[in-house]
Amino acid sequence: MLSEAKNKLLTEVEGDAPMGTLLRRYWHPICGSVEMNRSDVRPVRLFGENLVLYRDRGGTLGLVDRHCTHRRADLSYGFTERTGLRCSYHGWLFDEKGNCIEQPYDDIANPGTRLKERCRIKSYPLKEMAGLIWAYLGPSPMPELPVWELMTREDGFAEIAIAEIPCNWLQCQENSCDPVHFEWMHENWTARMRGEADAFAPKHLKLAFDEFEHGFTYRRLREGQSDASELWTVGRVALWPNGFYLGDHFEWRVPIDDISTLSVGWFHTPLPLESNGYRQKSIPAWRAPIRDEDGRWITSHIMNQDIVGWVGQGVIADRTQEHLAASDRGIAMIRSRFIEELAKLDGGAELKGIIRDPDVARCVPLPTPDAGPIGKRILSRAEYVVDKWLAKRLQDFPWHWGYPREILSEYRRAVGVE
Ligand code: FES
Numbered sequence: 463m464l465s466e467a468k469n470k471l472l473t474e475v476e477g478d479a480p481m482g483t484l485l486r487r488y489w490h491p492i493c494g495s496v497e498m499n500r501s502d503v504r505p506v507r508l509f510g511e512n513l514v515l516y517r518d519r520g521g522t523l524g525l526v527d528r529h530c531t532h533r534r535a536d537l538s539y540g541f542t543e544r545t546g547l548r549c550s551y552h553g554w555l556f557d558e559k560g561n562c563i564e565q566p567y568d569d570i571a572n573p574g575t576r577l578k579e580r581c582r583i584k585s586y587p588l589k590e591m592a593g594l595i596w597a598y599l600g601p602s603p604m605p606e607l608p609v610w611e612l613m614t615r616e617d618g619f620a621e622i623a624i625a626e627i628p629c630n631w632l633q634c635q636e637n638s639c640d641p642v643h644f645e646w647m648h649e650n651w652t653a654r655m656r657g658e659a660d661a662f663a664p665k666h667l668k669l670a671f672d673e674f675e676h677g678f679t680y681r682r683l684r685e686g687q688s689d690a691s692e693l694w695t696v697g698r699v700a701l702w703p704n705g706f707y708l709g710d711h712f713e714w715r716v717p718i719d720d721i722s723t724l725s726v727g728w729f730h731t732p733l734p735l736e737s738n739g740y741r742q743k744s745i746p747a748w749r750a751p752i753r754d755e756d757g758r759w760i761t762s763h764i765m766n767q768d769i770v771g772w773v774g775q776g777v778i779a780d781r782t783q784e785h786l787a788a789s790d791r792g793i794a795m796i797r798s799r800f801i802e803e804l805a806k807l808d809g810g811a812e813l814k815g816i817i818r819d820p821d822v823a824r825c826v827p828l829p830t831p832d833a834g835p836i837g838k839r840i841l842s843r844a845e846y847v848v849d850k851w852l853a854k855r856l857q858d859f860p861w862h863w864g865y866p867r868e869i870l871s872e873y874r875r876a877v878g879v880e
């Protein structure tokens with residue numbers, strides 16, 4: 463249980479709310495690279511700020527204020543030039559650094575004026591990495607963008623699924639350190655939805671939570687599982703400050719504002735030995751629907767089920783009404799760490815997990831299992847197609863409903879079964 467004041471402190475991210483200030487000190491994925499072709503312009507909202515993401519005709523990406531500095535027209539209806547984004551109202555042109563580089567009528571009527579210098583637009587730096595567009599919305603100096611080790615691997619099929627979730631980011635992130643929900647939400651509930659009414663999945667018998675530089679690990683021991691299992695020896699990672707890493711994929715919960723969250727998933731499926739040499743031309747990205755045609759939440763796929771959990775807690779979960787139990791120790795640890803990190807904001811001390819050294823950022827390892835279909839060992843195609851998890855994976859994407867057929871076909875071609 464949290465006090466109302468602490469719940470506000472940990473959840474609110476808009477304006478100068480401390481949690482927004484803290485999260486802005488980290489890079490966040492905001493869009494798939496392939497979703498932004500040359501000349502594309504799209505509105506985006508981050509931390510309650512209305513912005514415009516564009517890729518100009520020269521290929522440069524920009525993230526700028528939604529409103530033109532002239533008379534506030536909506537730049538998501540602007541159009542791109544070789545350099546920059548042009549407002550469709552009177553043609554002012556802005557580059558990705560926020561410089562106003564043309565004011566067409568004033569450039570003729572009043573060529574000596576220095577008005578442009580006063581008409582800079584707010585802009586934020588972007589980077590592209592692993593098929594994602596990353597934004598940094600904090601103060602200078604910006605930290606390095608960590609390249610997580612899984613993203614450097616070239617032996618798999620990577621893809622991105624993005625969904626907008628109508629609830630606060632923190633309840634989504636708390637799911638990253640919540641091992642027991644797996645048994646109930648993803649196993650027992652799934653079995654019941656399939657009409658399997660009798661058996662229960664193996665129970666969780668023991669949990670362990672540990673903190674490290676880039677977050678927290680949780681480890682689990684379940685009925686019938688040996689303590690040599692990597693679910694116990696390695697576990698999973700609640701990635702600081704708003705991610706989740708499961709050995710084969712990442713999930714980020716990026717605040718759109720106090721009441722909505724961009725869920726960005728980056729998935730890596732290993733390919734069989736025989737596919738050695740397959741290289742993706744680009745990493746596909748798609749937007750995953752979360753409601754069915756009746757307006758109910760989709761419940762069939764893993765992350766859809768998680769979303770039912772998150773949105774079910776309310777738009778901003780009321781933590782004054784909850785009752786934390788033994789299974790929630792990781793969640794309590796994350797909340798305490800956030801409260802300690804928030805206290806650092808005024809003093810200038812370095813925040814948890816920030817990387818300043820480019821050599822360190824180039825490849826950042828995380829606890830990752832060696833064995834199993836999502837581990838580091840590469841299977842032969844014969845082993846691959848009979849593996850319980852991968853055989854299902856060859857039929858559908860397990861995490862989100864609505865997998866585009868063309869991405870499934872591309873994946874199957876990479877595996878060599880199509
Ligand atoms: S409002 Fe944008 S150019 Fe006038």
Ligand SMILES: [Fe+2]
Nearest residue numbers: 644648764768
């Ligand atoms: Fe889950």
